[in-house]
Structure formats: C-alpha cells, structure tokens
Amino acid sequence: QGTRDHAPAQVALRERLLSAVVSCFKRHGAAAIDTPALELRETLIGKYGEGTKLIYELQDQGGELLALRYDLTVPFARYLAMNKITNMKRYHVAKVYRRDSPAMTRGRYREFYQCDFDIAGQFDPMIPDAECLKIVHEILSDLQLGDFVIKVNHRQILNGVFDVCGVPESKFIPACSTVDKLDKVPWEEVRSEMVGEKGLSPEAADRIGEYVQLHGGLELIEQLLQDPKLSQNKLAKEGLGDMKLLFEYLSLFGITEKISFDLSLARGLDYYTGVIFEAVLLQQEKEHGEEAVSVGSVAGGGRYDGLVGMFDPKGRKVPCVGVSIGIERIFSILEQRLEASGEKLRTTETQVLVATPQKHLLAARLKLISELWDAGIKAEMLYKKDPKLLKQLQYCEDTGIPLAAIVGEQELADGVVKLRDVATREEVRM
Amino acid sequence: QGTRDHAPAQVALRERLLSAVVSCFKRHGAAAIDTPALELRETLIGKYGEGTKLIYELQDQGGELLALRYDLTVPFARYLAMNKITNMKRYHVAKVYRRDSPAMTRGRYREFYQCDFDIAGQFDPMIPDAECLKIVHEILSDLQLGDFVIKVNHRQILNGVFDVCGVPESKFIPACSTVDKLDKVPWEEVRSEMVGEKGLSPEAADRIGEYVQLHGGLELIEQLLQDPKLSQNKLAKEGLGDMKLLFEYLSLFGITEKISFDLSLARGLDYYTGVIFEAVLLQQEKEHGEEAVSVGSVAGGGRYDGLVGMFDPKGRKVPCVGVSIGIERIFSILEQRLEASGEKLRTTETQVLVATPQKHLLAARLKLISELWDAGIKAEMLYKKDPKLLKQLQYCEDTGIPLAAIVGEQELADGVVKLRDVATREEVRM
Numbered sequence: 088q089g090t091r092d093h094a095p096a097q098v099a100l101r102e103r104l105l106s107a108v109v110s111c112f113k114r115h116g117a118a119a120i121d122t123p124a125l126e127l128r129e130t131l132i133g134k135y136g137e138g139t140k141l142i143y144e145l146q147d148q149g150g151e152l153l154a155l156r157y158d159l160t161v162p163f164a165r166y167l168a169m170n171k172i173t174n175m176k177r178y179h180v181a182k183v184y185r186r187d188s189p190a191m192t193r194g195r196y197r198e199f200y201q202c203d204f205d206i207a208g209q210f211d212p213m214i215p216d217a218e219c220l221k222i223v224h225e226i227l228s229d230l231q232l233g234d235f236v237i238k239v240n241h242r243q244i245l246n247g248v249f250d251v252c253g254v255p256e257s258k259f260i261p262a263c264s265t266v267d268k269l270d271k272v273p274w275e276e277v278r279s280e281m282v283g284e285k286g287l288s289p290e291a292a293d294r295i296g297e298y299v300q301l302h303g304g305l306e307l308i309e310q311l312l313q314d315p316k317l318s319q320n321k322l323a324k325e326g327l328g329d330m331k332l333l334f335e336y337l338s339l340f341g342i343t344e345k346i347s348f349d350l351s352l353a354r355g356l357d358y359y360t361g362v363i364f365e366a367v368l369l370q371q372e373k374e375h376g377e378e379a380v381s382v383g384s385v386a387g388g389g390r391y392d393g394l395v396g397m398f399d400p401k402g403r404k405v406p407c408v409g410v411s412i413g414i415e416r417i418f419s420i421l422e423q424r425l426e427a428s429g430e431k432l433r434t435t436e437t438q439v440l441v442a443t444p445q446k447h448l449l450a451a452r453l454k455l456i457s458e459l460w461d462a463g464i465k466a467e468m469l470y471k472k473d474p475k476l477l478k479q480l481q482y483c484e485d486t487g488i489p490l491a492a493i494v495g496e497q498e499l500a501d502g503v504v505k506l507r508d509v510a511t512r513e514e515v516r517m
Numbered sequence: 518q519g520t521r522d523h524a525p526a527q528v529a530l531r532e533r534l535l536s537a538v539v540s541c542f543k544r545h546g547a548a549a550i551d552t553p554a555l556e557l558r559e560t561l562i563g564k565y566g567e568g569t570k571l572i573y574e575l576q577d578q579g580g581e582l583l584a585l586r587y588d589l590t591v592p593f594a595r596y597l598a599m600n601k602i603t604n605m606k607r608y609h610v611a612k613v614y615r616r617d618s619p620a621m622t623r624g625r626y627r628e629f630y631q632c633d634f635d636i637a638g639q640f641d642p643m644i645p646d647a648e649c650l651k652i653v654h655e656i657l658s659d660l661q662l663g664d665f666v667i668k669v670n671h672r673q674i675l676n677g678v679f680d681v682c683g684v685p686e687s688k689f690i691p692a693c694s695t696v697d698k699l700d701k702v703p704w705e706e707v708r709s710e711m712v713g714e715k716g717l718s719p720e721a722a723d724r725i726g727e728y729v730q731l732h733g734g735l736e737l738i739e740q741l742l743q744d745p746k747l748s749q750n751k752l753a754k755e756g757l758g759d760m761k762l763l764f765e766y767l768s769l770f771g772i773t774e775k776i777s778f779d780l781s782l783a784r785g786l787d788y789y790t791g792v793i794f795e796a797v798l799l800q801q802e803k804e805h806g807e808e809a810v811s812v813g814s815v816a817g818g819g820r821y822d823g824l825v826g827m828f829d830p831k832g833r834k835v836p837c838v839g840v841s842i843g844i845e846r847i848f849s850i851l852e853q854r855l856e857a858s859g860e861k862l863r864t865t866e867t868q869v870l871v872a873t874p875q876k877h878l879l880a881a882r883l884k885l886i887s888e889l890w891d892a893g894i895k896a897e898m899l900y901k902k903d904p905k906l907l908k909q910l911q912y913c914e915d916t917g918i919p920l921a922a923i924v925g926e927q928e929l930a931d932g933v934v935k936l937r938d939v940a941t942r943e944e945v946r947m
Contacts, residue, residue, distance in 0.1 A: 088581060090555055092596050095548035095607065102549075114890055116897035118525035118864040119532075123628050124554060124612065125520055145585075146574040148616060151518060155575075166522050176897075177525065182554065186578060198553050210900035217883075218900075225890065339883040434548040453647075453769040460544055460655065467546035467606075470640035470648075 089189030089197030095434035100425060101200075101418060103432075104230070105180060108202045108412050111226050112178035115218060117204055120177050122162040124184070128152045134161050134394070136264055136357045141185045155184035159203040160358070160391065160409060167207055168398030173405050174208035193383070194419035205409030207395070213329055216362045216390060217336035219410040223366050223386045224342045226412060232385070232420060234369040237345055238302075240352040241330055242359050242389075244311075247323025248350070251316040252294035254287055260357060261285045266299055267353035270367075270383075274300060302349040305334045326361075333362060354389055361390030362408065368420075385413045439490040439506075441468040442479040449473070451494045455504065459492070466492075483509040519619030519627030525864035530855060531630075531848060533862075534660070535610060538632045538842050541656050542608035545648060547634055550607050552592040554614070558582045564591050564824070566694055566787045571615045585614035589633040590788070590821065590839060597637055598828035603835050604638035623813070624849035635839030637825070643759055646792045646820060647766035649840040653796050653816045654772045656842060662815070662850060664799040667775055668732070670782040671760055672789050672819075674741075677753025678780070681746040682724035684717055690787060691715045696729055697783035700797075700813075704730060732779040735764045756791075763792060784819055791820030792838065798850075815843045869920040869936075871898040872909040879903070881924045885934065889922070896922075913939040 093101065131142055131154050143155040156162050159179045167175065180202045189197055204222055206215035220237060227235045245266065246259050254262055265280050274296055281292040301307060308330050317323040330348060337343050354363045366386040388410035395405035425432070441456040443449075449472050459466040467488065469479055476493075483491055493505040493514075503516045523531065561572055561584050573585040586592050589609045597605065610632045619627055634652055636645035650667060657665045675696065676689050684692055695710050704726055711722040731737060738760050747753040760778060767773050784793045796816040818840035825835035855862070871886040873879075879902050889896040897918065899909055906923075913921055923935040923944075933946045 090553035092553070092599075093551035094600075095550055098549040098551050101551075113866050114893065114895045116865050116867040116895065119528040120525055121523035121528050121531075123520035123522070125614075125628060144576040144578065146576045148574065150616075169522075170524075184555075186580075198555060206900070208900070211902045214879075214900040214902075221887065221890065336883055339880055340887045435546050436543050437546040449644075450769055453644075453766055457651065457770045460651065463544065465544045465546065470636070470638070470644040472641045472644075 089187070089191075091191070091196065096432050097422070099432045099434050100421060101414075104414060104418055104421060105200075105202065107229055108226055108414065109178065109180060111222055111229065112202075112204045114225075115176070115204070115222060117176045117178040120163070120166065120179055121181070122156070122159075122166055122179070124156055124182065125153045126156050126162055126165070128154045130154075130165050130398070131157055131161060134356070134358055134397075136260070136355050138185070138355065141187050143184045143186055157185060158183050159201050159411070160205070161394070163203070163205055163207075163409075164391070164394040164405075164407065165398045167395045167405055167407075168403075172207070176204075176206050178202070178204045192419070194413075194416035196415060199415045202412040202414050203409055204412075205407055207405050207407045209406055213332045213336055213362070216329075216408050217333055217340065219388055219408055220333075220337060220346065220364060221340050221342060223364070223388075223410055223412075224340075224345060227366060227368075227385065230417060230421075232368055232417065235345060235366055235385070236347050236369060237364055237366045237386075238347050238349040238352045239330070239333070239362065239364045240349055241326035241362050243322045243326030243361065244330065244350070245326075245353060247317055247320040247326060248295060248298045250322060251320050252298070253291045254295070258285060258287065262287065262295070263353045264355055266295070266351060267355050269299060269351040269353075299351045302347050302351070304343065304346070304348060305331070307348050308334065329362060354387065358391040358394045359389040360392045363387075363389035364410075383416065385416050387411055387413070433487045435467075435486060435488075436465050437467045437486065437488045438465045439467075439492050440479060440483050440488045441466055442476060442491045442493045443474075444476045444493060444495040446473040448494060448496070448499070451499055455492060455494055480507075480509065519617070519621075521621070521626065526862050527852070529862045529864050530851060531844075534844060534848055534851060535630075535632065537659055538656055538844065539608065539610060541652060541659065542632075542634045544655075545606070545634070545652060547606045547608040550593070550596065550609055551611070552586070552589075552596055552609070554586055554612065555583045556586050556592060556595070558584045560584075560595050560828070561587055561591060564786070564788055564827075566690070566785050568615070568785065571617050573614045573616055587615060588613050589631050589841070590635070591824070593633070593635055593637075593839075594788075594821070594824040594835075594837065595828045597825050597835055597837075598833075602637070606634075606636050608632070608634045622849070624843075624846035626845060629845045632842040632844050633839055634842075635837055637835050637837045639836055643762040643766055643792070646759075646838050647763055647770065649818055649838055650763075650767060650776065650794060651770050651772060653794070653818075653840055653842075654770075654775060657796060657798075657815065660847060660851075662798055662847065665775060665796055665815070666777050666799060667794055667796045667816075668777050668779040668782045669760070669763070669792065669794045670779055671756035671792050673752045673756030673791065674760065674780070675756075675783060677747055677750040677756060678725060678728045680752060681750050682728070683721045684725070688715060688717065692717065692725070693783045694785055696725070696781060697785050699729060699781040699783075729781045732777050732781070734773065734776070734778060735761070737778050738764065759792060784817065788821040788824045789819040790822045793817075793819035794840075813846065815846050817841055817843070863917045865897075865916060866895050867897045867916065867918045868895045869897075869922050870909060870913050870918045871896055872906060872921045872923045873904075874906040874923060874925040876903040878924060878926070878929070881929055885922060885924055910937075910939065 142157050145153040182198055183201050249259050249262050269277050278292045281287045282289050311317050312327050365384045367384050390408040392406040396402045441452050443452050452468050456466050456468050491507040498505055505514050505516050507514045572587050575583040612628055613631050679689050679692050699707050708722045711717045712719050741747050742757050795814045797814050820838040822836040826832045871882050873882050882898050886896050886898050921937040935944050935946050937944045
C-alpha cells in the first residue's frame with residue numbers, strides 16, 4: 088500500500104526528470120553522496136515533529152534497532168558529524184519512507200524519491216540561502232511546469248512574532264506547526280487549534296493572526312522593520328535583517344518576481360532555524376480537456392544550523408541550508424501531461440534488429456549480433472530459431488528500432504548484410 | 518553494521534562502474550523497471566532456501582506485514598505475474614538487503630547494489646540463456662578485471678546425478694545446497710554433511726562425489742551423454758541436451774574459452790530450474806605491492822521457469838533466465854586499484870569559478886554567476902563577501918576547476934571578464 092512499481096515507460100520519464108534536476112545540482116558544483124536506507128532508530132527520533140510517528144521501524148531481529156530513513160537531511164547531518172566534515176556542497180537522489188496515508192493521484196506515496204541539495208559550512212549570511220532559491224527557480228523554469236511562486240519566511244521572524252504576541256518560548260514549536268496548516272485550512276480553524284489544543288490565549292492568537300496573514304515583497308520587510316513591536320524584538324529584527332539581505336541577493340539573481348515573503352509559511356520540521364521556503368505551482372487553466380491536478384508544494388527547504396551538532400559528541404555545530412525537490416508531485420504532472428499528449432516514450436535504445444528472411448539461419452544471426460555487440464552497437468534479435476521476417480519487422484515497429492540488419496542465404500553467400508530502414512523501407516547492401 | 522556511507526569519490530567510482538554495466542544491458546535491448554524496496558513478507562518467504570532467515574522484516578505497525586527485498590529476481594517475478602506480462606527483457610539496478618554477517622573487505626554488505634538483467638518469455642531453448650552468458654563475458658571483459666572463468670551447470674543434470682546415485686527426489690534440494698559449498702570447502706566436508714546432516718547413504722554420497730568433481734567443456738558433455746547411467750536418465754539427458762546446444766551458441770559468440778561446464782556448481786537459491794552459472798575471477802599475481810583481494814563470485818544467475826507461476830493465481834508459468842552482476846565485489850577491486858594508482862577522481866563537474874580580486878564586489882560576482890548558470894555553465898563561487906584571490910584560486914586547484922572568471926574593478930569599468938586558465942595561468946579578457 089502506498090508504493091508502486093514503475094513500468095519501463097515510467098522509468099524512462101522519471102529518468103528524464105531526474106536528469107534535469109541532477110544537472111542543475113551539478114551546475115551549482117555539488118558532489119553526490121550515498122547513505123544507507125537504514126538508519127539507527129535513535130538517529131531519526133525527535134527530528135521530524137509530528138512526522139516522527141510516520142517512521143517505518145524494522146523488527147528487532149537481534150543487533151541494532153533500525154528504521155527506514157524519513158528524509159535525506161537527517162542522514163546528511165549524521166554523515167557530516169560522523170566524518171567531522173565542516174564544509175560540503177552535496178546532492179543526493181534516493182528513496183525515503185513514510186507511513187503516511189497515501190494519496191497516489193496527488194503524488195503522495197509511502198516510498199518516494201527525494202532530490203536534495205545542501206550547502207554545509209560557516210559562510211557569510213544568506214549567500215548559500217539565496218543559491219538554494221535560485222536552484223528552485225532554475226529547476227521549475229527548466230521543467231516548464233507553468234507559473235509558480237516561492238514562498239519564503241524565517242523561523243526567527245516567526246519566533247519574534249510569537250514572542251511579541253505573548254506566546255511563551257516553550258510553545259514556539261507547537262505554535263509553529265499550527266501556523267503551518269494555514270495553506271490547507273482557513274485562519275479560523277488554525278486559531279481554534281491554537282487556543283484549544285495548543286493552549287494559547289485568545290488574545291495572543293488574534294495578534295498572531297494579524298501577522299501571519301501578511302505576505303509581500305521587500306516593502307513588507309521594510310514595513311515590519313518599522314513595526315513598533317517587532318522592531319523592538321531581537322529575534323524578529325535579526326530575521327528581518329536576513330530577509331532584507333536575501334532579497335538583495337535574489338534581486339541580483341533576477342528572480343524576486345517569483346518570490347513571496349509569506350508570514351504564514353512555517354514548515355513542519357523541528358530542525359529549521361532560519362530561512363525557510365516552499366515552492367507551489369499556481370493553478371493552471373484547464374486546457375484541451377486536461378484534468379487540473381492539485382499538486383501543492385513541489386519544492387521546499389530551509390536553514391538548519393543545529394542539526395549536525397545533535398550528532399556530534401561535543402555538540403559542534405555546522406550551519407546548513409538546503410532544498411528538496413518534490414519529484415513525485417512533478418512526476419504526476421508530467422505523467423498526466425504525457426498521457427494527454429499521446430506521445431510514446433521509447434523504453435529501449437536498440438539501434439538495430441538482426442533478422443533473417445529464411446529458415447535455418449540462426450547461426451548467422453548469432454554470429455552477426457555478437458559482432459555488433461562487440462562493436463558497441465545496441466542490437467537485438469528474436470529468440471526464435473526461425474522467426475518470420477514480417478514478425479521481425481513488426482517487432483521493430485512496435486519497439487521503435489530504426490534499422491534491421493538482414494542476413495539471408497544470398498547475403499550469406501555474398502558476404503554482405505542488407506541494412507533496412509524500417510520507416511522508409513529503404514535497403515542497402517553492405 | 519554491514520552498511521556504509523559513500524563519500525563523493527566513492528559515488529563517482531560507483532557511477533563509472535554502474536554506467537559500464539547498464540550500457541551493456543542497454544546494448545542488449547533491455548528496458549528498466551523499478552520496484553519498491555519493501556515487499557509483502559509472504560512474497561519473499563520460501564524462495565531463497567537457507568537465505569530466508571536473512572530477510573529483514575519490518576515491525577508490525579498496523580497494516581501489511583512487510584520485509585525488505587532480498588534480491589531483484591523475486592520482485593521481478595511478482596511484477597510479471599501481477600501485471601500478466603509474459604514477455605519482457607528488463608534490467609534493474611537497486612539496493613537489496615540481507616541480514617548476513619558482513620565481510621566488508623571482501624565486498625559483503627547487508628545493504629548492497631544488485632544489477633540484474635533478465636529475459637522472460639517462452640522462446641526457443643538456450644538462445645536467451647546464451648545471451649546472459651555473453652553479457653557476463655562482455656561486462657567482465659570491459660571492466661578489465663583480469664582473467665575469469667564462467668562456470669556453467671544445469672539443475673536437471675544435478676537432479677539426474679542425484680537420481681542415478683540413489684537420492685530420493687525429496688532430498689534433491691538439500692543435496693543441492695550441500696553441493697553448493699564445494700567451492701569453499703573440500704569434498705570430504707561436503708560428503709560428511711551429506712551423510713550426517715542431510716541423511717544420504719555413504720554409497721550415494723560417494724557416487725555423487727565422482728560426478729560433481731568433474732569439469733570441462735564440450736568433450737565432458739559428450740562423455741556424460743555416453744555415461745551408462747546418466748544416458749538412461751531422463752532429467753540428465755534433457756539437461757545435457759540443453760548444455761550441448763548452449764555450447765553451440767556460445768561457440769558462435771566466440772566465448773567458450775572462458776566457459777567451464779562444472780558439475781560442482783549448484784547455486785543456493787530454490788527457484789532455479791535449468792541452466793545455472795557463476796563467474797569467478799582467477800587469482801591475479803601480486804603486482805606493485807598491491808594486496809591480492811579474494812573476491813570469489815562476481816556474477817551469477819540461471820533459469821527459473823517456475824517462479825512467476827508461484828505468484829499467478831492460476832499458476833501460469835512464464836519461463837525466465839537472468840543474470841546478476843556482483844557490483845560490490847567488483848567495486849572493492851576497483852576501489853583498491855584506484856587507491857594503489859594514486860589517481861584522484863573529480864567529484865564535481867564545475868567548469869569555472871567566479872572570482873573577485875578586490876573587496877566589495879560580491880554583487881558583481883552574484884550577477885555574473887547567475888548569468889553563467891542561466892546559460893547552462895557549471896559555475897561556483899566562494900560563499901564569502903570578500904574572499905582573497907589566492908584562496909579562490911586555491912579552491913580551483915583543490916577541486917579541479919579548470920577556469921576562473923575574474924571580475925575586478927577594472928574589468929567592471931571596462932565591461933569585461935578576465936578568464937584565467939588555472940593550470941597555465943594564462944589570462945584573456947573577454
């Protein structure tokens with residue numbers, strides 16, 4: 088449940104998609120690492136907020152207590168700490184596992200690919216953060232998924248807001264995960280969860296409501312820097328300062344048009360400490376009878392400066408910022424689009440079929456195909472002793488093989504091969 | 518335990534290796550599929566002989582009982598049956614999981630990659646089987662791993678041998694898994710396990726011993742076809758007939774020199790029904806102080822005509838034959854060889870570093886690198902506001918970036934960029 092097999096056409100489409108993502112990561116100078124799908128349970132516990140209950144645990148069969156990785160960020164932090172690496176730009180494309188309720192049509196699975204790019208190291212503020220947003224912009228533009236917006240916020244701004252609204256520090260994280268629901272449910276519901284479940288005062292909730300419904304650009308940052316309450320709050324001031332610098336760099340990258348500073352963005356994970364962001368596709372017009380797919384977020388990420396330190400025996404911190412591309416959701420869109428277009432992806436790369444027009448020529452086929460393989464040519468033959476020529480040519484048409492190399496008795500006697508262009512039926516002897 | 522992280526240099530080496538293997542699979546016209554790492558427990562139980570106890574099971578957290586896949590063959594058979602596919606040539610490269618005792622230096626892990634190629638379908642005998650052996654031959658030759666031999670045997674020949682030696686049919690499979698140990702322990706030990714643990718009579722064991730210590734080529738097949746006992750046995754006769762045909766095809770492929778018909782080869786898995794094979798590297802001379810790695814089998818496979826039927830509600834069979842390349846063992850050898858050579862693999866593909874020679878030029882760097890990225894050029898910069906030029910050039914040398922694009926105050930005023938070849942220090946303004 089919640090997993091799926093990929094047929095050859097799906098693998099072909101996925102490889103096309105992954106190659107677009109990976110070439111962007113490589114364009115930004117990232118190296119690849121690989122970590123096991125299994126992690127110690129203790130590595131994963133307490134890193135994912137409400138997600139922790141969705142971790143797949145392995146049975147205790149003796150030895151270590153294991154779980155399947157929930158994302159690629161925690162294993163990356165564990166890797167950095169274990170190897171005492173303080174500086175690294177890496178990407179990782181691999182499957183992760185979540186015992187979530189699956190929603191396959193929206194691209195939500197229990198086993199799914201993540202494509203992560205992260206920059207670890209102590210650097211000048213906002214330069215790596217801006218690059219992560221540039222990457223999201225490049226990938227979503229390259230893939231031509233239609234219009235999108237990248238929402239940006241900052242955990243310290245959120246904490247500052249909670250602080251000036253009278254929320255005690257111990258309730259920052261619960262308040263944050265409630266705000267996170269604002270993209271799915273209206274403010275009234277979020278407010279009632281804050282007051283009921285999370286135990287905030289109604290006044291605090293109302294004050295929070297005024298802030299978290301704001302979104303805009305540089306002018307909103309300037310406005311909040313003048314806000315009588317926020318401008319007095321250390322957390323908020325630092326966060327807003329970062330945000331201003333970030334917008335300066337994004338404007339040098341020429342991408343501010345797609346960026347929205349959105350105070351309702353909170354991101355569910357515990358480990359974020361600074362800038363956070365999430366890209367969403369904007370609803371497209373229904374065209375050519377295509378059904379509109381509601382896909383939600385297609386990329387997300389943020390800064391997590393404390394996570395590596397949690398795995399270091401001396402608590403040494405390595406600041407990190409990264410982005411994860413929601414490949415499954417994008418895949419759903421591309422799959423639906425391909426289906427609508429009627430285009431058929433080739434699933435093999437075979438260049439030539441070795442064929443015979445008469446009986447008793449299997450030996451000739453085996454000899455010729457062996458020479459072709461040894462010469463690095465992608466070649467197939469039917470696994471029959473005496474297949475009909477028509478069947479062999481039909482196989483070429485069905486699978487998109489462009490050429491047939493035909494050896495009949497005459498060709499064998501003359502020491503030649505007849506090369507046939509399957510589409511035009513043109514033939515040359517060579 | 519038994520798993521490992523791959524650092525960038527290891528990923529780069531692994532990708533080089535996998536790409537050699539995958540391009541061979543594509544050369545033979547295979548399409549890729551992908552299946553989940555999780556399977557239902559019941560799918561895996563009873564398919565792996567003594568291996569079954571090494572399956573990783575997931576904790577029962579409600580819902581289905583799951584396990585991690587043990588190989589890629591059983592999931593492939595399950596995939597064919599589920600989708601009622603009767604004809605397919607596919608490859609699959611993915612990780613599998615075994616709770617084995619790890620032996621990392623020999624390349625034995627609990628999480629490891631398998632690279633499988635399989636041909637499913639009802640075809641004329643031995644044509645797909647011969648292609649699998651050709652593939653092993655091509656890959657091991659391409660990778661230049663030194664001399665190797667591909668041992669070939671046939672489950673029906675083994676069963677015929679057991680039969681004529683007086684073993685009851687119910688003990689064929691246990692006898693088979695005991696014979697399988699002959700490549701690791703001497704015949705005396707195998708004999709005593711047969712008589713003790715497996716309950717064969719000493720006479721039967723001795724008779725088996727005479728057969729399973731034989732190996733050779735076509736002449737051995739001819740000899741056994743004349744063997745007074747085997748030639749009267751239906752199973753053995755069929756197996757030997759297959760083997761003769763196989764050798765005919767292999768000789769058309771020009772690879773019989775590396776093939777050894779070896780009656781001691783049994784393969785541990787329950788599901789094989791016909792031709793079985795295993796490639797082993799021959800011990801190399803120790804050269805240049807290299808330590809000799811004992812790696813054993815580097816590829817194996819065989820025919821399994823009954824497995825798909827086990828997953829079909831009506832038991833419909835789809836004959837299959839396939840090969841699995843032991844990528845971890847090959848990787849160990851290549852890694853050791855790379856280390857000995859002192860060659861350093863580049864782990865990134867960055868073409869140019871964007872650098873500035875004076876302070877206060879971060880904006881110029883951000884603008885230029887953004888243009889380069891948008892033009893598809895792989896570019897990096899240091900994440901510092903005012904890095905020293907020497908540090909920037911040092912970074913190029915450390916990571917192998919061939920070019921530096923330098924914008925200083927003068928270049929900015931002139932509207933040019935200074936492009937520097939890092940190795941030769943040659944510079945051009947453009």
